[in-house]
Amino acid sequence: MSDEIKKMIIEYVKKEYLDEDSDQEVKEDTKLISSGIVDSFSMVSLKTYLEKKFQIKLPDEDATPEAFDSVNNIIELIKRFGVQV
Amino acid sequence: MSNIGSYEDRYKNFDWKISEQELEYGKDGQYNIGYYCSDRICEKGLGSKPALIWEGFTGEVKKYTYDDIRAYSNTTAKFLQDQGVKPGDRVCLFMDKIPELYICFLGILKMGAIAQPLFSAFGEESLITRLDDAKTKAVLTTRKHAGKVRRIRKDLPELATIIIVDADDKPLNAGEAAFAMEKLPRVEKFDIVKVTPETASVLHYTSGTTGKPKGAQHVHNSLVAQYITAKWVLDLKADDIYWCTADPGWVTGTSYGIIGPWSNGVTQVVLDAGFSAQNWYAFIERMKVTMWYSAPTAIRMLMKEGFDTVKKNDLSSLRHLASVGEPLNAEAVIWSEKAFGQPFYDTFWQTETGAMMICNYPGMKVKPGSMGKPFPGITASVVNPKTYEPVDKPGTVGLIAFRPGWPSMMRAYWNNKETYDGKFKNGWYLSGDRSSIDADGYYWFVGRDDDVINTAGHLVGPFEIESALLEHPAVAESAAVGKPDPINMEVVKAFIALKPGFTPSSDLEMEIMNFIRKKLSPLAMPQEIEFMASMPKTRSGKIMRRMLRAKEWGEEIGDISTLEND
Numbered sequence: 001m002s003d004e005i006k007k008m009i010i011e012y013v014k015k016e017y018l019d020e021d022s023d024q025e026v027k028e029d030t031k032l033i034s035s036g037i038v039d040s041f042s043m044v045s046l047k048t049y050l051e052k053k054f055q056i057k058l059p060d061e062d063a064t065p066e067a068f069d070s071v072n073n074i075i076e077l078i079k080r081f082g083v084q085v
Numbered sequence: 086m087s088n089i090g091s092y093e094d095r096y097k098n099f100d101w102k103i104s105e106q107e108l109e110y111g112k113d114g115q116y117n118i119g120y121y122c123s124d125r126i127c128e129k130g131l132g133s134k135p136a137l138i139w140e141g142f143t144g145e146v147k148k149y150t151y152d153d154i155r156a157y158s159n160t161t162a163k164f165l166q167d168q169g170v171k172p173g174d175r176v177c178l179f180m181d182k183i184p185e186l187y188i189c190f191l192g193i194l195k196m197g198a199i200a201q202p203l204f205s206a207f208g209e210e211s212l213i214t215r216l217d218d219a220k221t222k223a224v225l226t227t228r229k230h231a232g233k234v235r236r237i238r239k240d241l242p243e244l245a246t247i248i249i250v251d252a253d254d255k256p257l258n259a260g261e262a263a264f265a266m267e268k269l270p271r272v273e274k275f276d277i278v279k280v281t282p283e284t285a286s287v288l289h290y291t292s293g294t295t296g297k298p299k300g301a302q303h304v305h306n307s308l309v310a311q312y313i314t315a316k317w318v319l320d321l322k323a324d325d326i327y328w329c330t331a332d333p334g335w336v337t338g339t340s341y342g343i344i345g346p347w348s349n350g351v352t353q354v355v356l357d358a359g360f361s362a363q364n365w366y367a368f369i370e371r372m373k374v375t376m377w378y379s380a381p382t383a384i385r386m387l388m389k390e391g392f393d394t395v396k397k398n399d400l401s402s403l404r405h406l407a408s409v410g411e412p413l414n415a416e417a418v419i420w421s422e423k424a425f426g427q428p429f430y431d432t433f434w435q436t437e438t439g440a441m442m443i444c445n446y447p448g449m450k451v452k453p454g455s456m457g458k459p460f461p462g463i464t465a466s467v468v469n470p471k472t473y474e475p476v477d478k479p480g481t482v483g484l485i486a487f488r489p490g491w492p493s494m495m496r497a498y499w500n501n502k503e504t505y506d507g508k509f510k511n512g513w514y515l516s517g518d519r520s521s522i523d524a525d526g527y528y529w530f531v532g533r534d535d536d537v538i539n540t541a542g543h544l545v546g547p548f549e550i551e552s553a554l555l556e557h558p559a560v561a562e563s564a565a566v567g568k569p570d571p572i573n574m575e576v577v578k579a580f581i582a583l584k585p586g587f588t589p590s591s592d593l594e595m596e597i598m599n600f601i602r603k604k605l606s607p608l609a610m611p612q613e614i615e616f617m618a619s620m621p622k623t624r625s626g627k628i629m630r631r632m633l634r635a636k637e638w639g640e641e642i643g644d645i646s647t648l649e650n651d
Contacts, residue, residue, distance in 0.1 A: 016599055021232030033359040034142045036181060039206060040360050040386075041541070041607035045598050052591050061389075065361045 002075065002085045009071050012049060017042060028071040043068055050074065056081045087447035089317035092458065099461030101492055104313035108348070116282050118308045119162070119195035122347035123155035124277070135352045138372065139184050142358035147184055151350070154188050157266050159275035161192025164264055165223065168246050172197025172278055174222035175288060178333070179203050179212070179230055182357040185250045185266055186333055189225055190343055194286055194305075197278030198222075201288040201300075204334030205230055210553055210604045213237045214297055215290045216244065219499055225264070227251050282306035282492075288499060289336045291436040292546030294535040300499030301436045307340070307493035308348060310440035314460060315345030318432060319376055320405050320447045327353045328369070329378040335543065336436040337409055340493070341378055362390035366398040373402040380410040382541040384417045384429060385572045395424045405447060407432055410542020411574045412530040415454030431456055433485075433530070435516060436544075437508070439493030443485075443528050456520065456528040464488035466513070467522050470534070473511035479524040482531050486513035536630055538567035540575050545609050547630060553604050554579060557597055559587040562620045566634035568613065579611035580633050582620050589616035 006028050014026050017038050024037075032038045038046055047063050050056070058081060067077045079085050089095055105111070108121060115121075126132070132152035139147045149157070170176060176198045180186050186202075193200040201219055203212065212233055216224070220243040224234050227250055234247055235258065245260065252263035280286075286305045290298040315321050319341065327346050331337035346353045354372045358364060360383065369377065387395075406421060406429045413431040421429045430445040433456045443465060445457035459465035466475040467483040476483045487494075489509065498505040508515055519531040538545045550565035562582040567575035581597070583589065594614045602610035621629045635642045 016603075019229065019232040021235070022229065024229070031142060034361055034364060036142065036357075036359050038359075039607050041610060041612075042602060044612050045595065045602060045610065048591075048595050048598065052595065064390075065359060066363070069361070 033065040033069045054083045088320050089446050092446045092449045095461045104309045116305050117277050117280050118305050119191040120277050126151045126350045127155050131350050138354045140356050156271040157188045158191035159272035161189045162196035163272045165196050174198045175201045175219040177201040177221045177224040179226040181205050195277045199285045202333050207606045208604045209233050209237050280305050289436045292544045295548050301495040302497045302499050303439050307439045310493035311340050311344045312348045314441040318441050318444045321349045321351045325351050325375045327351050327376045328374045362387050362394050370398040376405045378407045380542045381413045382573050388420050411539050418453035437495045452527050456530050480521050482521045485516040485518045485520050489514050538575050541573040543608050550609050557600050564628050564630045564633050568637045576612040578613045580615050582617050
């Protein structure tokens with residue numbers, strides 16, 4: 001289950017935040033925010049995606065740049081909000 | 086002792102010649118900003134002094150002395166000449182905050198071309214609008230961003246060359262060139278193109294309420310204002326380690342992320358990484374930053390992380406802090422005093438003004454929440470929005486206006502004389518911002534005088550967003566407004582009426598958000614979308630954007646007598 005969710009989030013990040021011609025790799029520990037793949041404005045759309053996909057509500061105080069900085073961090077975040085991973 | 090000393094004395098006795106004399110401006114007929122930011126510093130015996138210490142998000146560090154930036158900007162200038170770029174051509178810089186962005190900027194100026202920096206997160210539509218308007222001749226970019234330029238190239242007949250600065254051995258297309266700045270032989274001697282103070286230097290695009298973004302065109306004379314404001318407002322001194330967090334895709338990043346510090350011969354540091362409070366504080370400690378110029382949005386994001394995060398690092402190197410981009414709220418000023426032992430000094434200026442205009446100065450009493458007072462040499466006022474005469478009563482709200490003639494004032498909107506001329510009334514340049522002046526002469530920001538959205542210090546035009554929204558297959562009508570936001574001051578909210586056959590859903594909301602993010606930029610992406618059955622319109626059929634905005638701000642909706650009958 002965990003691997004499936006990781007793969008799903010990685011695919012979403014690649015599709016939505018990387019240029020279609022990009023040769024950049026995204027893995028579960030790739031830095032997303034600090035590398036600039038996802039900027040602080042775009043975090044809102046990533047948060048909306050996670051909320052919709054997993055039927056959860058992520059409070060603003062928990063949706064920090066650190067919490068979104070890798071797929072692994074995102075998994076830890078959504079686990080705290082009841083998602084079975 | 087601060088560089089400015091007594092603000093009152095400086096204001097009374099100021100002449101821009103003070104700056105010109107310090108710069109030895111015009112010596113040997115030299116007015117080129119590229120010279121003043123590199124060669125001149127080396128001629129003063131500071132060639133071995135670090136000019137730029139750059140750190141990437143992986144922790145990689147690169148260091149460049151003033152002699153390095155002198156030679157590498159020469160290398161850039163010669164390369165551009167060899168590519169057929171001529172003085173006066175527009176050369177776009179479209180890349181993240183990598184060293185080439187800073188150094189190539191000087192190279193473009195040295196060979197007499199006009200630097201056109203664009204924010205690297207811009208989508209294709211934002212790019213094409215700006216490159217087409219400027220008839221840009223060459224784009225300097227990286228592999229990461231080249232795809233966007235390649236895909237729009239067919240619509241840009243004037244674009245002769247796409248220059249990739251990190252091509253390595255990757256294949257290039259026709260009309261592309263690889264430029265490995267540090268791998269080419271260093272060009273030690275380059276005949277810097279002689280310019281006059283009025284020769285065009287930089288083209289920065291900014292958004293308005295209506296129409297396409299406008300290219301504010303600056304000239305080499307801007308240096309005279311950028312040098313002295315960096316020295317007196319930012320209080321830059323010889324042994325400072327200076328950090329300007331702005332991206333040179335925007336005007337702060339060029340005026341005070343390149344020209345200001347380097348013409349003062351100061352060492353600056355750059356962190357090319359996304360925002361994180363922990364990383365920022367660790368960077369300040371690691372680099373021993375002494376002067377920090379940032380933005381209210383960033384400061385409010387730091388506030389959100391709290392004092393505990395501040396205490397994890399030794400920030401005792403900091404001696405002066407300043408802020409720009411949007412009004413700095415009193416709470417942020419007071420918080421910074423507690424967190425860093427000193428306030429952030431707010432500064433007010435615009436893309437069009439090129440340099441700081443109304444500021445808080447070292448040594449002058451800071452009134453938290455105030456914009457401060459006009460810089461010496463600047464005649465500022467608050468004028469009545471109908472008569473354009475200065476208001477005479479303290480506390481009266483009007484338009485912030487400046488008497489034209491300061492060195493860094495834009496000289497034109499590119500290809501847009503009508504809009505440029507419209508910025509001047511009754512002998513004043515009208516900033517488009519509203520404020521009041523108190524009895525002590527301090528300015529207090531009130532808001533914009535138009536519908537432009539100021540999000541995280543960047544102006545976003547509602548017309549651009551609305552036009553892009555209409556390109557989405559589900560959107561029939563749209564309005565974009567600024568909505569209050571505790572961190573970014575404003576964020577974009579879109580009101581949308583759907584075409585028949587489409588129904589509102591969270592899927593569609595996300596699809597439209599991402600559509601705008603990719604097409605324009607993350608800044609322009611609506612953070613919230615409200616679907617409406619129909620949009621409020623005037624009887625003449627114009628969408629009442631101001632009414633929707635007023636609703637978001639909890640303000641009086643105003644005269645709705647012209648509202649269309651449902």
